[in-house]
Amino acid sequence: MGTDPKHRADCARSFSISTGLGASCRSRGRLSGVRIARYTAGGEPRYGIVQGEKDAERVMEISGDPLFTGVSATGISHALADVRLLAPVIPRSKVVGIGANYAAHVEEMGGEVPATPIIFLKPNTSVCGPGDPIVLPPWSGEVQHEAELAIVLSRLCKDVPPERAEEVILGYTVANDVSARDAQRAEPQWVRAKGFDTACPLGPWIETELDTSCAPVRCWVDGELRQDGTTADMVRGVSDLVAFVSSCFTLLPGDVILTGTPAGVGPLDVGNEVSCEVGGIGMLSNPVVRR
Ligand code: MG
Numbered sequence: 024m025g026t027d028p029k030h031r032a033d034c035a036r037s038f039s040i041s042t043g044l045g046a047s048c049r050s051r052g053r054l055s056g057v058r059i060a061r062y063t064a065g066g067e068p069r070y071g072i073v074q075g076e077k078d079a080e081r082v083m084e085i086s087g088d089p090l091f092t093g094v095s096a097t098g099i100s101h102a103l104a105d106v107r108l109l110a111p112v113i114p115r116s117k118v119v120g121i122g123a124n125y126a127a128h129v130e131e132m133g134g135e136v137p138a139t140p141i142i143f144l145k146p147n148t149s150v151c152g153p154g155d156p157i158v159l160p161p162w163s164g165e166v167q168h169e170a171e172l173a174i175v176l177s178r179l180c181k182d183v184p185p186e187r188a189e190e191v192i193l194g195y196t197v198a199n200d201v202s203a204r205d206a207q208r209a210e211p212q213w214v215r216a217k218g219f220d221t222a223c224p225l226g227p228w229i230e231t232e233l234d235t236s237c238a239p240v241r242c243w244v245d246g247e248l249r250q251d252g253t254t255a256d257m258v259r260g261v262s263d264l265v266a267f268v269s270s271c272f273t274l275l276p277g278d279v280i281l282t283g284t285p286a287g288v289g290p291l292d293v294g295n296e297v298s299c300e301v302g303g304i305g306m307l308s309n310p311v312v313r314r
Contacts, residue, residue, distance in 0.1 A: 060228040062106040090276040110152035118145040124283025153226035156312040163203035169284035170242035170299035173198035176278040188265035194231035197307040199224040230304045239302035252285020
């Protein structure tokens, strides 16, 4: 797009962005190439940067909010093993789900890849974090896992062209788009099937740099590999999804887009441990309970 001032002005008109901060503030303390975690060390939730080798990681506490302010290191750190990770983001407005974005999954569900992406909402009350129990709702007897790459938005935006999608993405995390399949089949609106409490585990953290063109997407239930896909098989990639979703809704900082699930979805039962992984991000594990 170059640096031509007129072109930039045209882009600004067609692609409205505001964070409530000036451009200089947005760049100050901007996080890139890091893993942003939300955690508790026994007190209030904090943000931190996860660093170090696998199984020896540490969380470096940061002050501020990666979505709304600049951030800075506080000098406090913890062993990752000593903190409890929380959902890395609690969307203030919405989680947007994309259905039927992997052809093999569409086939296993007995449908066809739609000409227009299938889109649905999960309320922010459905979000839970790593290790939190997925609570099977009493009205469903057929709850399934869906491992997915999740996009975390950084800025208020609308009508984002695909070539500028990167500018509105804070990073990526792992999602389990937990779905009550019986309710999904029975009702034209998927809001109950996909929006019940704990139906949206997110974590373990936000990875700000990821090659989304070919990231493995996997799911295990009690150690059995159920889903083994790759984002290379997405019908529509990250940039096109941001463009499409932002043509439907104004997106806010902290909104999340779930990019669809590969083939291999299957049942979750009481006592299961379900683990979803996106290569380059990490693993999100949750026990399954019924209350
Ligand atoms: Mg899904």
